[in-house]
Amino acid sequence: MCGIAGFVSVEGLPGDAVARAVAMRDTLEHRGPDDAGVWHDTHAALAHRRLSIVDLSRGHQPLSNEDGRIWVVYNGEIYNHADVRAELEPHGHQFRTTCDTETIVHAYESWGDEAVQRFRGMFAFGLWDTARRRLLLVRDRLGVKPLYWARAGTSLLFASEIKAILASGLLPRQVREDLIPEVLSTRTIASDETLFAGIYKLPPGHLLTFEDGQVTTRRYWDLPVTHPDAAGRRARVSQAAVIDEFRQRLEASIRLRLMADVPLGMFLSGGIDSSAVAALMSRMIDRPLQTFSVAFADRAYNELQYSREVAQAVGADAHEVVIDEADFFSLLPRLVWHEDEPIAHPSSVALYAVSALARQHVKVVLTGEGSDELLAGYGRYPRIAWNWWAGTAWERAVPLAVRRFVADQVVPRTAGRLGRYASRSFAAMP
Numbered sequence: 001m002c003g004i005a006g007f008v009s010v011e012g013l014p015g016d017a018v019a020r021a022v023a024m025r026d027t028l029e030h031r032g033p034d035d036a037g038v039w040h041d042t043h044a045a046l047a048h049r050r051l052s053i054v055d056l057s058r059g060h061q062p063l064s065n066e067d068g069r070i071w072v073v074y075n076g077e078i079y080n081h082a083d084v085r086a087e088l089e090p091h092g093h094q095f096r097t098t099c100d101t102e103t104i105v106h107a108y109e110s111w112g113d114e115a116v117q118r119f120r121g122m123f124a125f126g127l128w129d130t131a132r133r134r135l136l137l138v139r140d141r142l143g144v145k146p147l148y149w150a151r152a153g154t155s156l157l158f159a160s161e162i163k164a165i166l167a168s169g170l171l172p173r174q175v176r177e178d179l180i181p182e183v184l185s186t187r188t189i190a191s192d193e194t195l196f197a198g199i200y201k202l203p204p205g206h207l208l209t210f211e212d213g214q215v216t217t218r219r220y221w222d223l224p225v226t227h228p229d230a231a232g233r234r235a236r237v238s239q240a241a242v243i244d245e246f247r248q249r250l251e252a253s254i255r256l257r258l259m260a261d262v263p264l265g266m267f268l269s270g271g272i273d274s275s276a277v278a279a280l281m282s283r284m285i286d287r288p289l290q291t292f293s294v295a296f297a298d299r300a301y302n303e304l305q306y307s308r309e310v311a312q313a314v315g316a317d318a319h320e321v322v323i324d325e326a327d328f329f330s331l332l333p334r335l336v337w338h339e340d341e342p343i344a345h346p347s348s349v350a351l352y353a354v355s356a357l358a359r360q361h362v363k364v365v366l367t368g369e370g371s372d373e374l375l376a377g378y379g380r381y382p383r384i385a386w387n388w389w390a391g392t393a394w395e396r397a398v399p400l401a402v403r404r405f406v407a408d409q410v411v412p413r414t415a416g417r418l419g420r421y422a423s424r425s426f427a428a429m430p
Contacts, residue, residue, distance in 0.1 A: 001145070002061075003028025003049035004073040005159040006126055007152075007168060008135045010213040012042050020168045021045035024159055027167040030338075031075075031160060037061050039071055044128045044135065048073040053260050053364060058097040065105040066094050069130050072108075074101045075160055076123030076145045079256035084118050108136070113207060116220055120256070124202075126158050135210040141221045142370070143204025150199045156210045162199055162340040171198055187344035195341050254280050257366055265290035265362040267354060268316070270306025273368025273377075281366060282314040289316040290362055294354035297324040321357045323350060391426030404430040 005024035007017075014020075021038050025047035029036075032049025039046050039062040048061035054077075064071045078084070081100035084107055089095070093106040100121075107115035108127055113136060122144035127136040137158055139147045149158040152170040159165045166173055174197035179189055192200045202208055205221035254277060258264060266281060268274050268291040282289040293307040304320060311318035323331075331349050339348065358365050376382055394403065407430040411422045422428060 001031050001160075002051050002075040003031035003160045003164070004047070004075050004124065004126055004147075005157075005164045006044065006046040006073060006128075007155050007157040007170070008044040008128065008133075008210060009155040010043070010133075011154050013040065013045060017045045020170065021047040023167045023169070024157075024164040025049055027164045028160055035060060039064075041128075041130055043133050044071075044130075046071055046073045046126060046128060051363065053077065053262055054099050056261055059099040059101060061101060063097075063099075063101050063105065065109055070105045070108055070127065071130070072101065072104050072125055072127045074104060074123065074125035076121060076125070076140065077257075077259065078103060078119045078121040078123060079259055080118075080120040087118075113209070113220075116207060124160065132211065135208075137202055137208040137210075138220075139202045139204055139206060141205045147202040148194070148199055149202060149208060151215070152198075154213055156215065162194060162196055163337075165199055166196070174198070183342055183344070250276065251280055254366065255284055258284060260364050262363040263290070263361070264364045264366070265292055265358055266366040267291075267358070267368070268293050268307045268310060268318070269368065270303050270308075270310050271368065273371035274307075275310045275368075277366055277368050278310055278314050278316065282316065289314060290358075291316040291318045292354050292358040292361075292365065293318065293320045294350045294357070295320070295322050296328075296350070297322055319357055319361065321353050323353050327353065387425055391429065394426050400430065406430075 003025065005028060006021060007024075018038060018040055021040065025036060025038060026049070028049045032051045034052040035050035037048045037050070037060055046062040050059065050061060052059060062071050062073050078100040081103040084103050085095065088103070088106045088110060091110060093109065095102055095106070104115070104119075104125060104127065107118060108129075111118070116138050121140065122142075123138070123140045124145035124147040125138055127138075128134075129136070135156060137147060137149060139145065146160055147158065148160070148162050148165055149156060150165050150171050151157075152168075155170065157165050157168055157170060165171060176193065176195050176197050179193060179195055182189055183195065189195070192203050194201060202217070203219075206217055206219050208215065208217045258281075264285070266274065266278060266289065268278055270293070278289060278291060291307070291311050293304055293311075295302040295304045302322070304322075307320075308318065310316075328346075328349050331352055332343070335343055335348055335352055338352070372378055373381070376385065407428050411419070411428045414422050
């Protein structure tokens with residue numbers, strides 16, 4: 001990963017702008033230990049910390065287009081950048097590197113904000129259009145890469161982490177105490193707010209523009225929805241066809257993510273998701289797969305036997321780390337600093353430990369993350385799907401007046417477990 005940061009001002013940058021941008025940047029040194037850069041003009045300062053993955057010698061950021069009109073700082077990987085580049089070169093765009101970063105500035109030249117529709121990957125970037133004095137912030141479709149922003153007078157600040165925005169010294173450190181109950185009850189904040197007053201998350205699949213002092217955000221992507229045909233029917237596909245297509249897409253996704261000029265590995269838990277990735281990835285590389293597994297010393301939470309079986313089956317070079325009680329609590333202070341907001345999941349500690357282990361051997365890892373969300377791996381996902389289906393039928397079949405009566409009068413007066421379920425169901429939405 002890399003770290004990006006910067007700020008722009010409608011009235012022009014203060015005299016200490018570069019020093020502030022460097023302070024923001026170097027707060028993110030842990031994200032990018034290989035290189036550091038800063039660039040500024042009269043209205044914008046952009047800063048970057050780099051973890052070198054592709055084109056190790058020429059990928060310095062901030063990076064511009066040919067005439068220096070467009071500048072970008074970027075964190076992530078655009079897996080199809082070679083295909084996008086092939087579209088751009090016939091139109092006269094001159095590339096100086098083989099980095100996916102450079103694809104962003106040239107794509108913006110040709111397609112403006114809509115360039116993001118052509119990118120396939122995980123990314124967060126800040127792009128400064130010097131001629132228009134316009135900042136564009138973009139976060140990938142599923143929000144794999146983080147991006148935060150804040151207003152400070154006539155300036156807008158952004159960074160990969162909250163602590164970098166605070167390091168600018170332009171924003172007071174103030175806790176949103178009113179949001180603490182939500183964090184304690186749901187372990188997250190559902191909106192774009194954070195526990196720091198005035199600092200916001202750019203939501204997944206969104207972009208933000210800052211021009212003439214005005215902030216505008218919009219969604220550029222949402223989950224695709226299957227629409228019924230003219231007769232109101234949805235296409236039926238056999239289970240075998242679905243499995244075959246899923247396998248093809250999974251193989252293509254893994255192959256795309258092998259784009260790197262540095263050693264790769266993967267996190268292996270021994271579960272279905274990471275085991276599937278390990279089995280496919282091991283066939284796509286020309287050396288033994290490097291796997292990294294973590295477990296707690298308590299035998300009830302130790303699944304190393306499964307990861308070992310998978311590693312042996314695919315001929316992997318396996319690495320393991322075991323965390324005991326002392327390790328767990330000793331890592332918490334560092335994790336609090338890294339995560340910026342309260343730690344809600346004990347798995348964060350294990351993930352930190354296995355990441356530290358992997359860093360000793362490789363720079364990039366693949367994981368099985370996201371499969372539970374994609375394949376409804378937890379019980380709550382089928383319940384959510386049922387609620388959506390029932391809610392659609394409810395809306396179509398029941399008049400609005402009746403739905404409002406149920407939501408306003410019946411649901412609030414329903415006691416016990418049934419009442420709790422009803423308050424979180426379609427019945428509570430008129």
